[in-house]
Amino acid sequence: MAGKTIIRFIVLLLLQVLVFNNVDFNSYVYPAFYVYFILLLPFETAGWLLLLSSFLMGLSVDFFTNSLGINAAASTFTAFLRPALFKLLKSKKEYVPGITPGIKDLGFRWFFAYALILIFAHHSVLFFLEIFNFNDALQTIHRIIASSVATIILVLLTQAFFNKKEK
Amino acid sequence: MRNLIAFLWKNYFFFLFVALEVVAYFLIINNNFYQRRVIINSTNDMLGNVFEGFDNFSEYLSLSKANRILSEENARFYNMRPESFIKNDTTTFFIDDTLYxxxxxxxxxxxxxxxxxxxxxxxxxxxGRNHGLKPDMAVITSDGVVGQIIEVSDNFSSVMSILNNNSRISVKLKNANHVGSLFWDGTDYRMGTLVDIPSHVLISKGDTVVTSGFSHIFPEGKYIGIVEDFNIGTGDSFYSIGVKFSVDYNKIYYVYAVENLLRDELLQLDENKIAE
Structure with a gap:
């Protein structure tokens, strides 16, 4: 499990800095796909490890984008929300150790709500920190929504693709 | 004391979160808000090498376009060579001219x-530094202005693009000669916003916008773009002008870093004025 998570860390980091940071979707759309790493950390991940690994993920992305601290802050915030969100989102299944927060173990509706809330929270912090003022709040919100939609589509597609493969 | 430790331990998740956010906050303040005082950033050579490797690949895909741009530029330089001109005047002059x-x-x-x-x-x-690049040098292409250097390492340098929240460039309308300030509002990378042009100035669509040279960074008269639309808010005494950039910032391959050799002298003059 740990090895898989480390590999996922590296792959998502490379995908983010080499692919998603360079693909020109639209000036409003910037999919921070690396959040997928935080989404998929196992349930039994200790609190400190959850926060530190998310912080590290954000910081690594920051190193490549000349925006030191911004992605780190957004990722840490996302990680902080995660345990509370688990309590909030009821699932038919217990969160037993060994299952991962994914469509396969907990169903589409659960995962969709989970991913949507965390991605939206992450992008909100990210884009407001990047602008660092509230003058063009409407434009920033526009940007947050468009990017969140893009990220969640990518996350759901990835989920669908990898679930099929494992069957 | 023991209670305090117990309390901290019990709620360590929250406190670790706060601590990490504080670290991130300081990183943001130190490295983003004051762009020029970047301490650690992606200009360091290791990351530069990663980018260079990746770029070699993407450059390969756009070779033909780059070639075309280079040859156009070559042609222009050939046009500027002394051989391309005929000498009309017969006045004597010194080759070793100190007038310039x-x-x-x-x-x-x-x-x-x-x-x-x-x-x-x-x-x-x-x-980077080894090639003579320094922070605060202007970066331009053959078509127009790109930005300014904010950080250099030995072999690489980081440039703050015109497409940046912190970028303000002093520009002027070429015809009217009125000076304003150009920034980017973040919506469309082909359009910039020009402000501080007073409302009595006559503008028309298609007017040329060039650098003013007042910032001591950009040479005067570098092409920026043309006026696309303009309006005055009710009760405002300044225009808000949309400027279409002459450079397509999504396909820049070769640029020129421009050093103003007299910049230190100009800055020294400004400082003396403030000190008085």
Whole structure:
């Protein structure tokens, strides 16, 4: 499990800095796909490890984008929300150790709500920190929504693709 | 004391969160808000090499376009060579003329990473301190202005693009000669916003916008773009002008870093004035 998570860390980091940071979707759309790493950390991940690994993920992305601290802050915030969100989102299944927060173990509706809330929270912090003022709040919100939609589509597609493969 | 430790331990998740956010906050303040005082950033050579490797690949895909741009530029330089001119006057002059001091020095560099989709965009160049690049040098292409260097390492440098929240460039309307300030509002990477032009100035669509040279960074008269639309808010005494950039920032391959050799002298003069 740990090895898989480390590999996922590296792959998502490379995908983010080499692919998603360079693909020109639209000036409003910037999919921070690396959040997928935080989404998929196992349930039994200790609190400190959850926060530190998310912080590290954000910081690594920051190193490549000349925006030191911004992605780190957004990722840490996302990680902080995660345990509370688990309590909030009821699932038919217990969160037993060994299952991962994914469509396969907990169903589409659960995962969709989970991913949507965390991605939206992450992008909100990210884009407001990047602008660092509230003058063009409407434009920033526009940007947050468009990017969140893009990220969640990518996350759901990835989920669908990898679930099929494992069957 | 023991209670305090117990309390901290019990709620360590929250306190660790706060601690990490504080760290991130300081990183943001130190490295983003004061762009020029960047301490650790992606200009360091290791990351530069990663980008260069990746860029070699993407450059391969756009070779033909780059070739075309280079040959156009070559043609222009051929046109500027002395052989291309005929000498009309017969006045004698000294070859070793002291009337002219070199003011701007151009250094060609290749772009190894670039973005236009973020709110704050940066470029990376494959030349650095070893090649004579310094912070606060202007970066231009043959078509117009790109930005200014904010950080250099030995072999690479980071450029703050015009497409950046922190970028303000002093520009003027070429015909009217009125000076304003150009920034980017973050919506469309082809359009900038020009402000501070008073409302009595006559503008028309298609007017040329060039650098004013007042910032001591950009040479005067570098092409920026043309006026696309303009309006005055009710009760405002200044225009808000949409400027269409002459450079397509999404396809910049080769740029020139421009050093103003007299900049220190100009800054010294400004400082003396303030001190008085």
């Amino acid at each position: 001091n070199r003011r701007f020095k151009y250094i060609a560099a290749k772009v190894i990473s670039n973005s236009v989709t973020r709110r704050n965009n940066y470029l990376k160049l494959d030349k």
